[in-house]
Amino acid sequence: MNPRVKGLDRVAPGTQFDAPVSGFTTFRIGGPAWAVARLHGPEQLRDTIRFLVDRELAFRVMGKGSNQLFPDEGFRGVLLLLGDGFDSLEIGQDGLFTAGAGLSLPKMANVIARHGLGGLEFSAQIPGAVGGSVAVNAGAFGQELHSRLVSVTAVNRQGTAVELPASALKGCYRTTALKGHQDLVLTSATFQAVPGDPKAVQQKQKEYGIYRDRTQPLKQASAGCVFKNPGKDCASAGALIEQLGMKGWTVGDAEVSRKHANFIVNRGQARAADVLELIARIQKHALAEAGIHLHPEIEFVRNEGEASGLAGIEESRESPAIRESQV
Ligand SMILES: Cc1cc2nc3c(=O)[nH]c(=O)nc-3n(C[C@H](O)[C@H](O)[C@H](O)COP(=O)(O)OP(=O)(O)OC[C@H]3O[C@@H](n4cnc5c(N)ncnc54)[C@H](O)[C@@H]3O)c2cc1C
Structure with missing residues (x-):
């Protein structure tokens, strides 16, 4: 165990040390992380972030790990997984609903379809979690999550809970001001859906699913x-x-x-x-x-102070981070 992460399991019981990242990504690639902590609610998340920031430890929050490539040598820091306590789904009035950041998008899509909430059918087969998918502005079939996003709740690097309007995240094609920065950990997202007929919503989701099965590996x-x-x-x-x-x-x-x-x-x-x-x-x-x-x-994913393995690769320019004053 790296001595710098000693004591993390007191804040986050069940933390795994030197765990291979490959098991937490859909690519099945990545060497060991110093630690992987599964958190069970916003209070524990706040305590854990304070612990990590106090010790100047690098950390990354993971959704379903379906949009990242980790290095073979591993991650010199802590992966944060959002467990139960982040998987709620509350259906409100007039098409508004709030999903926990750890909830999987297919699960969210299933439930809102049963309530006849449309407009997000495109997301039903994207294998991410709500938080990760909002952070990268996932989309498909010409649509994207941020066109339905109203607001988010999150925890910042001071360990403080904040609430932000969707516009603060500056979502555009497959990116947001969150991507690549780890400044905020989303805890929930509120969306505006279009109330309609459950059968029609389910049918549209099914058609998108059939298309994906036919065209994607x-x-x-x-x-x-x-x-x-x-x-x-x-x-x-x-x-x-x-x-x-x-x-x-x-x-x-x-x-x-x-x-x-x-x-x-x-x-x-x-x-x-x-x-x-x-x-x-x-x-x-x-x-x-x-x-x-x-x-x-x-x-x-890169370890701090490294540009390992990326020689010759042209990367995307990501949006600037959300400024401290905004959170
Ligand atoms: C078979 C397959 C099909 C796919 N189809 C699509 C598609 O149609 N459209 C599409 O857009 N993508 C698609 N993807 C890519 C991926 O599934 C999406 O981008 C997905 O939304 C990423 O979510 P995730 O939870 O896996 O994010 P992760 O890969 O876990 O994380 C992505 C980024 O978000 C950050 N993050 C994660 N959780 C949080 C949080 N709670 N707060 C703040 N930041 C967070 C991470 O640190 C990281 O920077 C596909 C992937 C696969 C394997």
Whole structure:
């Protein structure tokens, strides 16, 4: 155990030390974290953040780990998982509802559909948690969570609970002011849905699900779409990668999916280094052959003071962090 995390299990009983991150991500990739703490409510979250900030320990909150690539050497810090205590769902009046940050999006979608709450059908098969999905502004089929987001509650780095309007998070295409910063841990999100017929909402969700089953490699480990769609003359990163003949390209056990060219799948033993090398090769080829810069949608986790493994990769420019004065 790293001596700097000694005592964390007093604040967060059940903390696992030196636990492989791979078990907490959908890519199934990542070396050990110094500690992984599963928290069971906002009060424990506040205490834990104070503990970590007092000791100047790096930490990252995890949703379902479906949009991140962790380094092979592991994470020199603490992963925070939101357990029970963050999985509530309260249905309010006139289409408003509030979901705990740890609740899975498919579960949320299931329940709101039964209440006939529409407008978020696109999210029903996105394998994230509410907090992680709001933090990256997940979306599909031309829609995104922030178009339905009203407000959030969160805990800041001082360990104080705050409430913010959606506009403070500055959501835009697959990013927000939260992504990549770890300044705020979301504890819940309130959305405005469109009241309607439960059967119609369920039917729309089902159609989206059938489309995904047909087009995405859902049985293989991945982190979803690797690149953002470039826009302008090239609407889809997947179509571009396919046209340029990159389906099936491999580095080690990392492979450009043969089913959906914007997915990189882990065939079993892929390392982060393999995925990064494959991403760099795809970017280089897309630039050379089509003059298009492909920017990653997935987040590359780095240890403090390191830019490990990212040589040759063109990263997305994320939004500036939310300023202290705003939280
Ligand atoms: C098969 C598959 C299909 C996918 N399809 C889609 C799709 O259609 N559309 C889409 O947008 N994405 C898609 N994804 C990617 C991913 O599922 C989404 O981006 C998802 O919303 C990420 O949520 P998460 O909980 O897994 O976030 P994580 O990967 O756990 O975290 C993402 C970021 O959010 C931060 N974060 C997590 N929780 C919190 C919190 N409580 N407070 C503050 N910050 C937090 C993390 O620190 C990290 O920076 C897909 C992935 C897979 C594997």
